[in-house]
Amino acid sequence: MKPIIALTKGRLEKQFIKFLQSLNYEVEPIINKGRKLRVETDTFQFIFAKGPDVTTYVEHGIADLGIVGGDIIAEFQPDVFNLFPLPFGHCRMAVATEDGKVWPNQKKKIASKYTGITKEYFRNKGESVDIIKLEGSVELAPILGLADGIVDIVETGTTLKENGLVVQEEFFSFSARCIANRSSLKIKRDVLTPIIESFQKQEEYV
């Protein structure tokens, strides 16, 4: 039976396809998958899901391996083998505020998708903050007065800049990672090891 890989939809998916291509794996069925959420190639079965759901499918053993951002693993802390970084999907976690804005002299309000990471970051700084959970477009929160600042991932910084925000501090950097189900890695060792080794050998790709 072919190994099952859960793949994060969107930008990571495109970067992973290029990565697979550089390793000479078949990618045509993934590129032309249309709206299908399950696709099979010569070597793999793929399922496509949002980042947090990729970790869930791997944790529950539905998928053997997963390709997901390090930010998602840090936030959701799934019970999986968090094997190694992949050479794409680089980003940083940052605190940002409106340009020229001064922090208030009271407990800060921070908006973020990453409430776990935000809590840990400010706790490690010895600071209590109120965290407002948002699902997306976090940059809006300080502009519209919902929060004093945000914690979010930054890749190029363009989105922040276009919305009048500036980075105050960067505190984590992430890349895409290969994760594995705790049982599958051992029980399907013979099938998964060559794949994992091929992923690890490819330090750089075009």
Added chain:
Amino acid sequence: MFLPDGSQDEIGLPLNNKAKATELFRKVATERGFKAISTPVVEYAKTFTNTHVGMKLHSLLKWFNKEGEIEVLRADWTTAVARAISNQKSKQTKWFYEGSVFRNDREGIESKQAGIEIIRTEPFLGEAESVLTAVAYLKELEISNYLIELGHTGIFEELTNSLKLDSETEERLLDAMHDKRRDIVYEIAIDYGSIQQAEQLTELIDAYGSVDQLKKYRSIWKDNKRLTRILNHLIELANVIESNGGEVLLDLGRVKNLPYYCGVMFKGYLKENGESCFSGGRYDKLYEQFDEKVSAVGLAFDIDVLATHINNNERKESICIVASKATHIQAEQLRSNYPNANVDIQYEIKDSDAYDTIIHVNENTN
């Protein structure tokens, strides 16, 4: 009325399978000389959260009692049994238990376990008896497609001894090894040691497989007496399991996930879907909190998992005796004519498809 997340009602076959799994466990354990022990469902939180045990308070189901002390639902059998045994001062060395444990940090608040504890016993004998009890129990359940994983806490300890890690970094390194997270393992090891040590630890992450695949570590570790002794110990234990029909996987990079483990660690996997069906190991250190230096080893089976893999082929004929208030006594007497069937007595049949045979009793029936 609704149920909280993680709680569920059970009816019919799953419940019967759990009862059967428990019944067979009691049979196997009793036949191998284990004695039953039970502990209360309610304990003090510190039984599980003290430094010897190291469970996190947030993972326990807890409340304050009248005196303001934190009480919890039993979170772990091994810890509770150790407390009970140390109070008893019994000469009995082999104990078994079965019942629920309650945790907040896993799917399903309540999980049913059955397990064994072997104390004050020659270490290899205790370990062999633990894994062979697992082999015997799985055989009794007619489960043959499984894998027993062996690991040892001493390998990581030996390879990180010279790194002189502070406790926080050691914790980070343990977490990274537990997650087989090679970049962080390498990063920490190189910060505190040499390239060679970092490579050795990173290589350990991939050191899992069959005994034959890992025999190469005999020559890699030939100059380290402790590692050689540990490896030989694991291979001997693997031989005991394989000679009795079990399949073994060694994971030399496995690390302890609770502070009280100190030696061999076991884990059973069902190969069909990778579910973990038992886990355990050596935990002499657990008894240090009672000022006792004893050998202690054991393992706990996940009854919820095992029950779903039981082949329940023992289907009996289902008979309904249709009687009336006047013929109920006759119907009850008739029941003894069908010792190998499930016999139900009804005054009126509501679902005839539920029965294989329907017998009507009237006042003239003998």
